[in-house]
Amino acid sequence: MLSYRHGFHAGNFADVLKHALLALTIQALKQKDKPFLYIDTHAGAGKYRLDSEYARKTGECADGVVKLWRQAEPPPELRDYLAAVRAENVGGELLRYPGSPQLARRLLRAQDRLWLSELHNTDFAALRELFAGDKQVTVSMEDGLERLEKKLPPPQKRGLVLIDPSYEMRSEYRQVLQAVVAAHRRFATGVYAVWYPVLERAALEKWLREWAATGIERQLRIEHCVAPDGAGRGMTGSGMLFINPPWRLDEQAKVLLPWLNHVLADGRGEWLVHWQVPESAGAEFE
DSSP states (O other), X not given: OTTOOGGGTTTSHHHHHHHHHHHHHHHHHTTSSSOOEEEETTOTTSEEETTSHHHHHHOGGGGTHHHHHTOSSOOGGGHHHHXXXXXXXXXXXXXXXXXXXXXXXXXXXXXXXXXXXXOSHXXXXXXXXXXXXXXXXXXXXXXXXXXXXXXXXXXXXXXXXXXXXXXOSTHHHHHHHHHHHHHHHHOTTSEEEEEEEXXXXXXXXXXXXXXXXXXXXXEEEEEEESSOOOTTSOOOEEEEEEESOOTTHHHHHHHHXXXXXXXHHTTOSEEEEEXXXXXXTTOOOO
16 A cells, blocks of 8 residues: 555546545535534645656646636636646646645635645655745645544544555455544544445445445445446546535536536446435435
């Protein structure tokens, strides 16, 4: 797991989906004046250069954020996400990409806080340097999943938890599920956003059925595949599983995903917005 470096994949089609939905979620939480805590269990280096050796080796951003950068009229659902990307590239040329921590930091207000976890020593050093002196941000070299339950409930009583592991080891799927179940017991009203890759369809669907079987309510699945499923194809898509998603995120996703599918997959991909565990009648969440 510690061999994984997100710099190889920064700005790819999976990042576009993940960060666009993250930006929409943060914007929704900001509709109330009350502060909230953003927790990132796998924070990475914080931001990335798209002209680095890592990025050039894979060239994945060419099929992701680069395609969005060229669009003259993106939908309003991408406003905050693209504003954060543009803020990293003040010269007009797309050279830098904000990871989840930097994206969140640009979107959060003065009353909000960020708790960032990263275990890879090189990425942790970069993350700590990025936020050095920033009193709104706490950076820790730790296993974010292992420590998650102990951080909840947050002092603010409102929170967004992003869980974005590499899934290099099959055991991570089980670890993520167990960590969220334990965290939800302590903080049932928090917003949880779990990213996942689409690699082996049968295994993925089995894992998602295990989520539905937990009894946790308000589970929203948002997925975009840019290529057909198939053994040996690698990552053909990605998704986000939300617990307690903000109001209207499903409607926003139904507008956003057809546009992303057109731009990123020339309309040949597939997308899904599905409540795999519906909302409870009368439920209210912060």
